[in-house]
Amino acid sequence: MHLRTPSFHYTGMIDAFKIQLWDTAGQERFRKSMVQHYYRNVHAVVFVYDMTNIASFHSLPSWIEECKQHLLTNDIPRILVGNKCDLRSAIQVPTDLAQKFADTHSMPLFETSAKNPNDNDHVEAIFMTLAHKLKSHKPLMLSQPPDRDEIHIKPEPKPAMTCWC
Numbered sequence: 001m002h003l004r005t006p007s008f009h010y011t012g013m014i015d016a017f018k019i020q021l022w023d024t025a026g027q028e029r030f031r032k033s034m035v036q037h038y039y040r041n042v043h044a045v046v047f048v049y050d051m052t053n054i055a056s057f058h059s060l061p062s063w064i065e066e067c068k069q070h071l072l073t074n075d076i077p078r079i080l081v082g083n084k085c086d087l088r089s090a091i092q093v094p095t096d097l098a099q100k101f102a103d104t105h106s107m108p109l110f111e112t113s114a115k116n117p118n119d120n121d122h123v124e125a126i127f128m129t130l131a132h133k134l135k136s137h138k139p140l141m142l143s144q145p146p147d148r149d150e151i152h153i154k155p156e157p158k159p160a161m162t163c164w165c
């Protein structure tokens with residue numbers, strides 16, 4: 001009895017550890033496949049930051065890098081949107097700083113408010129611009145790498161005609 005108790009606990013801990021390891025690896029695989037799914041067949045990218053949160057602006061380079069790593073080249077129309085411009089007294093990202101960043105990355109900049117439709121650039125106008133860009137960039141999108149999960153359906157080979165006459 002003395003020996004069995006510690007032995008039982010030990011096994012339990014090992015099992016728990018194994019489950020944890022499997023779970024972490026499974027989650028990571030799931031996360032990766034979800035991320036790949038998001039980036040597959042992307043036609044345009046809208047980078048949105050919160051004008052009242054400088055950290056959201058500073059995180060933009062890492063999102064641009066992530067897009068690059070998922071083979072979203074500069075051919076794909078990209079725009080930069082600063083949201084919450086209605087909160088004038090709380091603005092942390094000045095327009096000139098955002099404009100410099102947009103110029104460096106060859107993106108048009110829009111400042112908007114999803115809450116107040118009377119403020120600056122209207123969300124509809126932003127998406128119209130994007131739609132226009134998409135239309136004029138259409139031929140370039142053909143250069144996207146083919147989707148690995150794409151299913152190609154080949155017509156079944158017809159059986160050779162047999163004549164019994």
Ligand SMILES: Nc1nc2c(ncn2[C@@H]2O[C@H](COP(=O)(O)OP(=O)(O)OP(=O)(O)O)[C@@H](O)[C@H]2O)c(=O)[nH]1
Nearest residue numbers: 050053056082083084085086087112113114115116
């Ligand atoms: N004043 C103002 N508030 C906004 C605007 N856009 C979103 N919000 C508010 O910001 C909060 C978060 O909005 P969500 O749509 O959940 O955005 P989120 O990106 O998930 O969250 P945040 O990172 O907090 O902005 C909500 O209370 C919205 O009402 C805006 O343009 N102006």
